[in-house]
Amino acid sequence: MLRIILLFVLAAGFYISYGLATRPATRNPGRVWLAAALILAGSNAFTWDWYDRLTEWSGVPNLARLVGHVVGGVAAACAAQCMVAYWVYPADRARRASRYKLAISTTIAAAMTVLFLTTHTAQERGEWQDRYAHIPQIAVYVALFNLAIGWMLYDLRRSAWHYASRIHDRPRVRISLQLFAIGAFVGLLYPFTHVSNTVATLIGHPLPQDAFTLLVRAGQYLCLLFVAAAAIIPGIGAATTRSRRAILAVRLRPLWSAIREVFPSPRPDDEAVPRSTTQAIISGLTAKDDLPVNRMVIDIRDGYLEMRPWLDADVAARARRAAQQAELSGETLEAAVEAATVACALRDKQVGRRPASPGEVDGGAADMAGEARWLARVSQAIRSRVVRLVLEQTAPKQSWLEQQLTALGMRQR
Known part of the structure; x- marks a missing residue:
């Protein structure tokens, strides 16, 4: 199910990229960052295909997980925040905000990489975070990853909903922004559940597995569905209009x-x-x-x-x-x-x-x-x-x- 949704997200990103390449008049930094965010997030659809192969090639256990977290998580979140900056702010302020977000996200990605590579864990295709959350370095790694995701979702929810309230003459854009905001709000369940479970594991009382899986999957699936739908609605609307x-x-x-x-x-x-x-x-x-x-x-x-x-x-x-x-x-x-x-x-x-x-x-x-x-x-x-x-x-x-x-x-x- 998750793979299907991620492929849907990836397709939406390539669809927008095609529009940017063929219609220069529609090209702007906000749409470029949107396409980048969707492609980066959708690339996680292939994480499990390369999971064991990357470990064999590199000799680093679970390397595909790190790549997925950094590329499909932190980098995608940063691209989404830059997109929001160009939605909400004038161009000069948006560029400054984007540089700030890029610097913070790069720092988070670098710290995650160092923590991951300096902490040995066995090859684990299952719930890697649950199994090793008791290790302080992995706990910090998980916290940093979910901090980046949560920061992006909060920023997206707040800015998208506020911006949508100011649009009255472009209904498709307004609906798209509202779907982005709803998806981001629901998606906050994902980092909140992961951080809560990490803390609970450190003190010896992890969340029940069924409840943890339900909350994580609900936040993940619903967020990606809303965001993908929000991304393609304007394009579908434009094609329908033409x-x-x-x-x-x-x-x-x-x-x-x-x-x-x-x-x-x-x-x-x-x-x-x-x-x-x-x-x-x-x-x-x-x-x-x-x-x-x-x-x-x-x-x-x-x-x-x-x-x-x-x-x-x-x-x-x-x-x-x-x-x-x-x-x-x-x-x-x-x-x-x-x-x-x-x-x-x-x-x-x-x-x-x-x-x-x-x-x-x-x-x-x-x-x-x-x-x-x-x-x-x-x-x-x-x-x-x-x-x-x-x-x-x-x-x-x-x-x-x-x-x-x-x-x-x-x-x-």
Whole structure:
């Protein structure tokens, strides 16, 4: 179970690292330290794979445990504290705080290394700390390790929760910080239990093994799960946003294409617009802003302005009756009415017919996001049965000659 969680943490670290490498605009010291913390902590997933092998190569019993404690423990904790410093403080103060934390953590790691290498213990893949906690040097080693972990967790909990309370316009970041804080708070159970058991062992009354294991595992597993989830939520949210943005462009495309066909834009740049849902999802994963969607919305609204002389109030009334007969209601009904009005106006523009009773369409939403959502709804409605029915009912009557040419598959020019 622990290995699975650590691999999850390691994957989250590499995912963030990939984002830093491919999107320089998102690169900042806080995210770099976050990726480092997750990779360092996740590296403990391989501690047991190399446990006996490192001892054979080096001749130092339990060397993999020291490496895991220093790299996946102290170093990961230090990286997490540096990350928090860049979250909370201005850049100059964050750099000073990071140097301070690096100095303290390096001192702790050096002291742990000296204590470990100068105290002989037999090769032990099990509860090494329980077995040798009665030795003063090992007791100090355990205390220093858990001091580094506890210091990091306390710092992370306090700073992350405080910083989250100041964020109001970025919900995913706020949730991520709150998960970090909760994970850190639960994780304090791990160093507290270890230090308590070490002290209890020194005085000859160790904690019951079942209770000790339960508390340690609970603190360890829950902390890592919360931290890993907090680390990947912003990335998942960003990927979801980009995918939805591109899919929205696909939904806008029927209306956008119909208008561009009748009212060509001076910008021949529609190649960048996704033509299928699959292409939209792929392009959305690399999208950086709302420019494609915003461009389509502006083109559609420009087309609305140009087609005003062909908007027909009678067509809108007919479309409303047809939509009501189809038992449509609410925004679905309004979107069908607007789609039918626009489709008939585009057709009448092409055949050169002006309406007897000029009409209009609504002015649009209050912001670009709402406008895009509404026009996407209209765009999807333009293919509906109601629109097809209204187009048929309002089609210009053909002369006898036009009817004969149409029957022969020919058109009058």
